[in-house]
Amino acid sequence: MIHSMTGFGKHVIQLPSKKITIEIKSLNSKSLDLNARMPSAYKEKELQLRKTIANALVRGKVDFGLYIENTGDETSSVINQIVVKQYMEQLKALADADATQLLEIAMRMPDSMKTEREDIDEDEFKAIEEALEEALKEINIFRSEEGQVLDDDFVSRTNTIKNLLSDVEKLDVDRLDTIRERLEKAVSDLKTDLDKNRFEQELIYYLEKYDITEEKVRLKNHLDYFITALKSDDSNGKKLGFICQEIGREINTIGSKANYAPLQQVVVQMKDELEKIKEQMLNVL
Incomplete structure (x- = not known):
């Protein structure tokens, strides 16, 4: 905890x-x-x-x-008699006053009281x-008690990111088909004869570059590990912070590979939730 x-x-x-x-x-x-x-x-x-x-x-x-x-x-404070007498003698040389008045003035002067140090x-x-x-x-x-409040917040936000990851998986089904259609349309607009086999090979290579299957798997594993570490006896802010860095790395990679507006919007929401976790993480022991 x-x-x-x-x-x-x-x-x-x-x-x-x-x-x-x-x-x-x-x-x-x-x-x-x-x-x-x-x-x-x-x-x-x-x-x-x-x-x-x-x-x-x-x-x-x-x-x-x-x-x-x-x-x-x-009381450990006593009158510093030597200092007070010296003040009174100097004051008497400057002004004509009785001893009571001189003493009253002298007691206001620096070092008129001293504190005797006592052994503990x-x-x-x-x-x-x-x-x-x-x-x-x-x-x-x-x-x-404050840690429990943070724990509840982290669990809630981590579950939100997991739900958003499910949205990513749903959107990813249509994403590659949309990218493929977009590229085929762009090529057809060129009105140039192409080697279909070569085009298909290049298209597959291009789509593989935008595949986010590994990132989705790693992100899910990191989120699960975050919750496990959160509930462990040796949980600490630095360890959880390192896991957050790995979560952020996978989210950023998904965003850079998305090339699909609906999916990028979900990635922005995931980043927002992660930033809120990182802000609160600074207060974890």
Whole structure:
């Protein structure tokens, strides 16, 4: 079964003094393109988190966000006393103001607050990993559901191409006779005596060049193989894309050999359905 590369997953956990939120969203991409946003204090764990995400999602343009909200009384931000005192001394030299006013101005200046880096608690990080696993489960469920929608669309469009191929087979019965009549009329209009045996040989050679029997057989086989690959356990977008290329090659050859307007019109419809499959194929994992 196929999976879409589009998905979204979110999980929130509440620790005694922190609320941790993990969000993951993904779109289609040729490879894994992972963008991670997290507090600087957690950067040392980024590679480990990236590896977990890469193993679970494989491919896609992925945005990962780790958000930490302090909900307890503790805070890692403290006043940078040395810097604030220096600001107040400089301000006092410039203006006559009381200490409260000077402190208020100094606290607005850059670097008046500093954040003390804390080591990541192992239990906290274990909780983050568990939250990440839950978010990944959620996004993969989303991808699976989106994949089912794509699967239904692919089956429907493939069946449409098969039905159009049946129309091609019906039209092909009259096509060669029409081409033959057209050539015989063109020769008769020349009002020139021809060697009938030689003409018949050339005519057979010409008609053989426009025979599409092999293309019809190969196209049907490719369509059947596409459905088989679509339902297989190892189905993936790249493999299905290669099969689409082969389907397109046979449709194009039928169109180039058609030399018959009704059949060429059917070929255009087949190409249209295949292009819609290819557009959606870009989103298959």
